[in-house]
Amino acid sequence: MTLLAVHDLVVARGGLRTVEGVSFSLAPGQALILRGPNGIGKTTLLRTIAGLQPPVGGGIEMAEDAVAYAAHADGLKGALSVAENLAFWAQVFGGGGIEAALSAMALEPLADRPAAALSAGQKRRLGLARLLVARRPLWVLDEPTVSLDAASVLRFADMMRGHLSEGGAALIATHIDLGLDARILDLTPFRAQGITPSRPAGFNEAFA
Template structure:
């Protein structure tokens, strides 16, 4: 079953195309790792897939409400505890295993601590635990291992493998080897051509 199909996609940041002509598909149980140099457009592409910005060209096909998106912001409410944050998101997304998510990201000892009192790595673990309570088949993840130590990266990778085993899919921008059985898509060959990039009047190449 195909959960995501991207065809001839072009995306732009600040009015300038970043990548174009990108096509791929993700079936149930599959993961795809996005690679490429900083600034090439990995985040922009992920935001387009997540429905946060429109593509310049091409098509993105998937079921409604299929995506759980995790980016650099963890989306936490500082006054709520770890358990309360996850319970809130579980309610928003129609239910989910809060206790299982807490255990998966080793948050049991922090379950009653306010999110504002967590370290950067602990906040990241809590933000990623939200994926498990969202009950969405397609995880779209932008550099998810930022602030995580090696043990937490391993826990996160196990969480992704569990999601795939249950018929989910994952699209991940990362430079870290997560040890997943995943395809790799390097966006470098899809960098937008200079002659196909619409530039505003007065654009100065020195500041590109």
């Protein structure tokens, strides 16, 4: 069984190709870590796989509604408490409790605090806890440990191991060693050659 299959993928940012010819697959229980220099296109690749922008070429195969995506924006509603934010996202993703998510990132003492009153690290912990209430098999994560202290990184790594052990998969752009049994994909060999603009069908420059 394969949760994600990527074939000769070509992606672009601002109408310019960043990486091309990328192929890999992820089965249940597997994690793949993307590496490469800043600006090579890790974020663009993740956004494309998450369905936030179209690919220029190649193909992406996965089940509908398989992805939970977490990037630099934590997707929080400042006026809602920590618990209310998780309950909101649990409802969006089809229901379920929030207790496991609160516990995983040590958010129980903050459950009644408005998200707007959280520190940067606390907001990141809450944003990552949303992954558990999303109940999606494929986690696509862009630098998930930004703003986390060492203890929170360890908690997140434990959360990741639990997800993988339950048959989930993860695609992660990170330079932090999370202690996972994960493959590494360096995007450097896939850097696009030349600067010829490449616009997919329906490309709108206003949204580049």
